[in-house]
Amino acid sequence: MAVRKPLYETGGNLREMDTTMVAQIVDQAVYQYSLSPSVALSVVSSGGSLSAITDTRKSAGAQSTSATAFPGEGTTQEPQTVTVSYDKVTETRTAGSPTADTGKTWPVYYNSSGQIQAMDLADVKDTFLHPAIDLLASGSTGTQQGGTYHVSTSASVSGSTEVSGSSTAIFQDTRADTGAYAAGSIPETQDQPTTITSYYLQRITGSQITYTEPYFLDGSNNIKEFTTAAFDSLLQEWMQYTAVSSGDGYSLSYNIGSSGSGNTRGSGMADTILDGSGNYQTRKVNDDDYRAQEFPNGSAQTAATYYLRIHKS
Amino acid sequence: MAARQITATQTLEDFRTEFNALSANDFGDIATLNAGLTATSVIGAVNELYAAIAGALSFTISDGSNTQTLVNANTLLFQGTANQITATVSATDKVTYALTEDVTIAGEFTASGTGTHTLGQISFASSTIASSGTEITINDDLTMAAAKTVTTPNIKGIGSNSLAVNSNLECFGFLYAENGLFLEGSTADGFETQLNVVDPTADRTILLPNEDGTIVTSGSSAVVTGTMIAADTVAEANMANDAIGQDQLKSVVTLQILNSSGAVVKTMFGAGA
Numbered sequence A: 001m002a003v004r005k006p007l008y009e010t011g012g013n014l015r016e017m018d019t020t021m022v023a024q025i026v027d028q029a030v031y032q033y034s035l036s037p038s039v040a041l042s043v044v045s046s047g048g049s050l051s052a053i054t055d056t057r058k059s060a061g062a063q064s065t066s067a068t069a070f071p072g073e074g075t076t077q078e079p080q081t082v083t084v085s086y087d088k089v090t091e092t093r094t095a096g097s098p099t100a101d102t103g104k105t106w107p108v109y110y111n112s113s114g115q116i117q118a119m120d121l122a123d124v125k126d127t128f129l130h131p132a133i134d135l136l137a138s139g140s141t142g143t144q145q146g147g148t149y150h151v152s153t154s155a156s157v158s159g160s161t162e163v164s165g166s167s168t169a170i171f172q173d174t175r176a177d178t179g180a181y182a183a184g185s186i187p188e189t190q191d192q193p194t195t196i197t198s199y200y201l202q203r204i205t206g207s208q209i210t211y212t213e214p215y216f217l218d219g220s221n222n223i224k225e226f227t228t229a230a231f232d233s234l235l236q237e238w239m240q241y242t243a244v245s246s247g248d249g250y251s252l253s254y255n256i257g258s259s260g261s262g263n264t265r266g267s268g269m270a271d272t273i274l275d276g277s278g279n280y281q282t283r284k285v286n287d288d289d290y291r292a293q294e295f296p297n298g299s300a301q302t303a304a305t306y307y308l309r310i311h312k313s
Numbered sequence B: 001m002a003a004r005q006i007t008a009t010q011t012l013e014d015f016r017t018e019f020n021a022l023s024a025n026d027f028g029d030i031a032t033l034n035a036g037l038t039a040t041s042v043i044g045a046v047n048e049l050y051a052a053i054a055g056a057l058s059f060t061i062s063d064g065s066n067t068q069t070l071v072n073a074n075t076l077l078f079q080g081t082a083n084q085i086t087a088t089v090s091a092t093d094k095v096t097y098a099l100t101e102d103v104t105i106a107g108e109f110t111a112s113g114t115g116t117h118t119l120g121q122i123s124f125a126s127s128t129i130a131s132s133g134t135e136i137t138i139n140d141d142l143t144m145a146a147a148k149t150v151t152t153p154n155i156k157g158i159g160s161n162s163l164a165v166n167s168n169l170e171c172f173g174f175l176y177a178e179n180g181l182f183l184e185g186s187t188a189d190g191f192e193t194q195l196n197v198v199d200p201t202a203d204r205t206i207l208l209p210n211e212d213g214t215i216v217t218s219g220s221s222a223v224v225t226g227t228m229i230a231a232d233t234v235a236e237a238n239m240a241n242d243a244i245g246q247d248q249l250k251s252v253v254t255l256q257i258l259n260s261s262g263a264v265v266k267t268m269f270g271a272g273a
Helices: A019-035 A121-136 A228-245 B012-027 B042-054
Strands: A007-010 A013-016 A039-043 A053-059 A064-066 A080-086 A089-093 A108-110 A116-118 A149-152 A160-162 A171-176 A193-204 A215-217 A223-225 A252-257 A269-274 A279-286 A289-295 A300-312 B058-062 B067-071 B085-090 B094-099 B116-119 B122-125 B128-131 B181-183 B193-195 B253-258 B264-270
Touching (some): A007 A223, A019 A121, A039 A193, A080 A171, A089 A252
Parallel strands (some): A053 A171, A053 A269, A116 B253, A171 A269
Antiparallel strands (some): A039 A089, A053 A080, A064 A289, A108 A116, A160 A193, A171 A193, A252 A300, A269 A300, B116 B122, B253 B264
16 A cells, blocks of 8 residues: 655645645546546446346236136136336446556655655555545445446436436336226236336536646656646546556446445335235126136335445456 | 656645655565565566576475476476366466366276266266156166165166066055066076056056965966855856756755656755755
């Protein structure tokens, strides 16, 4: 662990940044990442790369008929379970080609001997990149997680952007609409669902940070202040690369499921289903047409809850 | 004394009185005649004198050691030739001595008079030598005896002649040297140090400080010491570019700049506290 304190200029002197200043740069690294996330999620119609999740609901059983009497409950089909798969989220990873360390690429710091030394990539990782990745990979959904994703039951979330752009839900929890079934309409359409909750994929908007530009060594080995644009570019390149290709446990990935690795992001997507054993209903159409059908009934129970997770590995 | 005369109209008394006066005053009292004369009449005395003068009277000239008698009819000649005193005889009874134009005195010459002695334009008055010209030229080496002092408001050299002073040369006014001062040093040889100035275009003043020491010139090398430099006076412009090294810094401290591999890419030196 080699967290460095980059040098900055104050009053004509080079001074070590304090932890607040370093934290500001970390936040800026997050912001730069948020402008162009290298681990991106998109909403597709189907076949997304992330695991599919299922919505289950009850539908009415098939009707039973008789010419002499109402079919018994025991012989009438029980309500059925309808399963709908959602695989609408695809992860795209684009590492890019970050600027290689020339020996004088990164900010300078005072080493233990009081010398001014340029940070190497390991220092940069420990000081900026990995703390920024840690923020991104947290379970929070604030600006320090800019460029990462969360799930919301609302298509419009302040501080986030709905990913599909068309309010396309990535998961909908549906249940049988019990009010839609009527004995007088037997045979009722078996599957008469109603949407309980829709879930939307949101990307968190980052926040620009005002930070103190550190100093670095230029080509003539002079100590020079980074331009904001130059340092921002370095941060973005390496955040993008690290999030995709970190070889030391700081790459990001997403998964969806009822279980999985990483921190959950946003609302859990609950698959609820009615737990009744069936609402047995009959209809006499005429003396030769006796009908029976079991409608979904019961209380809503959560069959499963799925989460979007962000995982650092 | 006019000649006595008796006119025709005068009396005998007048004649007696005039005669007595003639006898007493004009011829004189015979009793007062010089005892060397034996004549008893005027004529007789005149004849006696003539005989004496024309006869044996003479006189002697002497230089104190040698004598020479000049007798009647001898002639004393005052005759000068070249390099001798010229005597000129003139009336009445006058001899004038004059030196010839060129006089050589084989021995010493002493003029004891306290007035002004003149040799050409050079005059000697008391202890003062002066010239009626503009200057006195000494056309040879001038040597002052030991412990003697030359006191003058001006000393001026002409041509290549030298002014050699074996002891002290003091000047209480200004010392002018058109071609500089040549300093022989401790060894009298062919090498001297010339002290000169660039031709001034205005009056200049260069002061030698009131202290012991050695003058530093543009030819000096590594002789100026730090103590000669006034404190806080060496300005940036006095420093040569790229000339100050770490050895010149007090309590030097170093600041190294390393690249990310730890290789030193630059070292900065600074003065310590």
